[in-house]
Every structure is written in structure tokens, then in C-alpha cells.
Amino acid sequence: MERMAVPDRVHVMPVGYENDRLVLPAIELGADRVVLLEPDAGDAGEYAETVRDRLTEAGITHETVSCDVFDLYESIGTIAELVTAFDEADEEVFVNVASGSKVTAIAGAIACMATDATAYYVRAERYGEDADSVSEGVEAIYELPAYPIERPTREHVAVLAHVAEHEPVTKKRLIAFAEDETLPFIADYEGAGEKGKYRLLERHVVDPLSERGYVAVEDVGRTKRLSVTDSGRNTLRAFSYVLDGD
Numbered sequence: 001m002e003r004m005a006v007p008d009r010v011h012v013m014p015v016g017y018e019n020d021r022l023v024l025p026a027i028e029l030g031a032d033r034v035v036l037l038e039p040d041a042g043d044a045g046e047y048a049e050t051v052r053d054r055l056t057e058a059g060i061t062h063e064t065v066s067c068d069v070f071d072l073y074e075s076i077g078t079i080a081e082l083v084t085a086f087d088e089a090d091e092e093v094f095v096n097v098a099s100g101s102k103v104t105a106i107a108g109a110i111a112c113m114a115t116d117a118t119a120y121y122v123r124a125e126r127y128g129e130d131a132d133s134v135s136e137g138v139e140a141i142y143e144l145p146a147y148p149i150e151r152p153t154r155e156h157v158a159v160l161a162h163v164a165e166h167e168p169v170t171k172k173r174l175i176a177f178a179e180d181e182t183l184p185f186i187a188d189y190e191g192a193g194e195k196g197k198y199r200l201l202e203r204h205v206v207d208p209l210s211e212r213g214y215v216a217v218e219d220v221g222r223t224k225r226l227s228v229t230d231s232g233r234n235t236l237r238a239f240s241y242v243l244d245g246d
Contacts, residue, residue: 033061034060164236174201
């Protein structure tokens with residue numbers, strides 16, 4: 001009889017100065033695979049090696065991915081990209097928000113809200129002077145409440161990237177870009193006039209990006225020009241991975 005395939009349980013864990021709060025939850029929650037997020041250079045190297053050794057001893061497959069754990073938007077992007085890749089492989093993904101920096105705690109929570117991953121927090125038994133390291137043992141594991149947020153669509157990220165590269169960009173140029181890239185909002189347009197294209201651009205792209213504060217629209221004579229705001233640039237940094245492979 002053929003066995004039914006079941007998804008792997010993948011745990012994404014930023015590396016900080018913790019041992020038990022990474023390893024013990026992976027064991028207790030039955031992780032099949034652990035992805036450690038570690039900066040290229042930092043002071044956590046010794047802790048990371050200990051964690052890898054302990055995961056190996058526990059029989060848990062693991063890998064290490066480079067990430068600046070003190071950069072919010074890079075951390076969001078790295079975690080969200082990993083989650084998306086594992087989701088597409090039908091794996092079940094969990095993110096430990098207690099194991100890295102405060103930045104990765106926030107980034108992990110946001111990435112989970114923008115995807116289908118589950119964030120959890122680990123409370124240690126002992127902290128500081130009462131522990132052999134930063135913390136020791138695991139007293140409880142809490143699943144964080146899910147408050148889904150709407151992440152930008154691939155279409156919106158593509159437009160943000162184009163505007164960021166060529167700003168300020170006119171709507172006429174955006175329409176030409178959308179047609180070249182066959183973006184969804186205009187791909188099936190069968191109208192004969194240009195006005196219809198502009199209406200589609202406004203409704204599906206310019207208005208949503210402007211309302212979210214990602215782009216600024218400036219009137220220059222009879223022409224409207226778009227530029228990317230700081231919020232838009234940060235959003236592009238966090239979600240540019242959706243364009244990978246284009």
C-alpha cells in the first residue's frame with residue numbers, strides 16, 4: 001500500500017546568542033528541517049556552530065542562509081522568500097521569533113503575516129546570570145496570533161522596481177512598460193483607445209500604490225510623473241524576491 005505523502009515541518013530560525021531556544025523547540029515540535037539565518041560576519045559564530053552540532057545530533061536536517069539579521073527589510077525579504085519557496089513545495093513552515101535580534105523578531109512576525117507561515121515565541125526557563133548562556137531551557141512555546149496583511153502583488157512590485165530605476169516616470173512610460181512585460185492589468189485589454197489603458201493603470205496600479213504611500217504622483221504641466229517614496233523603497237527591498245527568475 002502506497003503511503004500518503006505528508007508535508008515536512010520546516011523551522012526558520014535567526015541565529016543570535018541562544019542555543020536551547022533554537023534547538024529544543026525544533027526537537028519538541030518535531031521539525032524535519034531547520035533553516036538558520038546567520039550574518040556573513042558577526043559575533044554569533046560560536047553559538048551557530050553549537051546549534052548546528054546539536055541539530056545534527058538530534059537527527060534534524062539543517063542548512064544556513066546568509067541574512068543581515070539587523071536589517072529589518074532584508075530580514076523580512078529573506079524570511080518571506082524562504083516561506084514562499086517552502087509553501088510552493090507544500091511544506092509546513094514555522095518561524096522562531098525568539099532566537100535572533102529584536103529586528104528579526106519583528107521581521108519574522110511581519111513575514112508570517114504576509115504569508116502562510118506560523119510564528120512562535122519561546123520562553124526560556126532561566127535568563128542572564130541564572131543561565132550558562134543568554135538563556136537556558138524552555139519553559140513554554142507560544143504560537144503568535146495570526147493577523148494577515150496584504151503583501152504587494154508581483155505586478156505592483158514590478159512597477160515599483162521600474163519606477164525606482166527610472167524615476168520620475170510618466171504614466172505613458174508605465175503603460176509601455178506594462179505592455180512589454182504583459183502585466184495582468186493590461187494583458188487582456190482589447191479596447192481601441194489609449195484612454196482605456198490609462199483608466200486601467202490608474203485603477204489597478206497608480207491608485208493602490210499611491211493609497212499605500214508607496215509612490216508619489218506629481219503634476220508637471222499636463223503630465224503626471226511617479227516617483228517611489230521611502231516606504232515604497234523599503235517595500236521593494238522586502239518583496240523584490242517575487243521578481244526573481246524574470
